[in-house]
Amino acid sequence: MKESCLKQTNQKAIDIANRAIDDVKTGIKKKLNAIWLETSGCFGEVISLLDSEEPDVIYMLKRFVNMQFFGSIMADEGEIAYERLLELLNDEFVFIICGAVPTKDNGLYTTIATYKGKKVTTMEVIKNLAAKAKYIVTIGTCASFGGPTAAKPNESEAFSISKFLNREDVINIPGCPANPVWVMGILGYLTSIGIPKLDNEGRPIDYYGETIHDRCPRRRFFDAGIFAEKFGEEECMFMIGCKGPVTYAYCPVSRWNGTENWPIGDNTTCIGCASPNFPDSMEPFVKYGGENV
Numbered sequence: 001m002k003e004s005c006l007k008q009t010n011q012k013a014i015d016i017a018n019r020a021i022d023d024v025k026t027g028i029k030k031k032l033n034a035i036w037l038e039t040s041g042c043f044g045e046v047i048s049l050l051d052s053e054e055p056d057v058i059y060m061l062k063r064f065v066n067m068q069f070f071g072s073i074m075a076d077e078g079e080i081a082y083e084r085l086l087e088l089l090n091d092e093f094v095f096i097i098c099g100a101v102p103t104k105d106n107g108l109y110t111t112i113a114t115y116k117g118k119k120v121t122t123m124e125v126i127k128n129l130a131a132k133a134k135y136i137v138t139i140g141t142c143a144s145f146g147g148p149t150a151a152k153p154n155e156s157e158a159f160s161i162s163k164f165l166n167r168e169d170v171i172n173i174p175g176c177p178a179n180p181v182w183v184m185g186i187l188g189y190l191t192s193i194g195i196p197k198l199d200n201e202g203r204p205i206d207y208y209g210e211t212i213h214d215r216c217p218r219r220r221f222f223d224a225g226i227f228a229e230k231f232g233e234e235e236c237m238f239m240i241g242c243k244g245p246v247t248y249a250y251c252p253v254s255r256w257n258g259t260e261n262w263p264i265g266d267n268t269t270c271i272g273c274a275s276p277n278f279p280d281s282m283e284p285f286v287k288y289g290g291e292n293v
């Protein structure tokens, strides 16, 4: 795959982020107020975002986003943090959520604060904030589609954000984790232009318009019918369980760590982590020597 092709999706995201920075600088647009809420998940989205170096997402975001509430990195905690959250509801804001929403026992399995002696569930907070938000953006497969948090047997009765809210206008950025470049691109787009073109799963076409298989560097082996039999071989991994043909995401183009790494590049199969039915319908992740692992 040519270098220009490898970089094009990232460049699109960087370009729109730079446009957002310019629009804010020149006063054409206002900085986007943002509230980032974490509910039930692994926090991989936050780690992915904070680890990004090229571009430095935090630097870029600060230039066009007012991140006003972000549980993992803010200094406030407990009642003070919750009060701060309540104060923010009067302004226009984009509501960013990672994690799914556990609903069993009235959501008691995921709380964000104890306020005036009462446990505050993310179920309650998400309902309140979503009703006031200008845009709702989900980051990661748990928030977008339920993901591992809502996988069978789903003991906490967790749902994706759109299912929980019963809304179709949620912008979904799935992935386990979602690529931080895509997150930055969407926030830049919302700042400068508005809602990007989405597919019927609420995913921006710019980052989820094709399958992994469409852009995979091993595709020539697939087309020639040459398949790896075990990990570490350079051929197409379809016969050992790769889910690239049914997974929509620009991972082969965006990659991670400054476009260096991604699963297939590191000799592991795509496990379909950005798909609506991940993980239940993507298992087994590996078929090894004819056996399901």
Ligand code: SF4
Binding pocket: 212, 213, 214, 216, 217, 218, 219, 220, 222, 235, 236, 237, 238, 242, 243, 244, 245, 264, 270
């Ligand atoms: S490794 Fe996976 S994504 Fe790549 S060509 Fe083979 S089946 Fe398709």
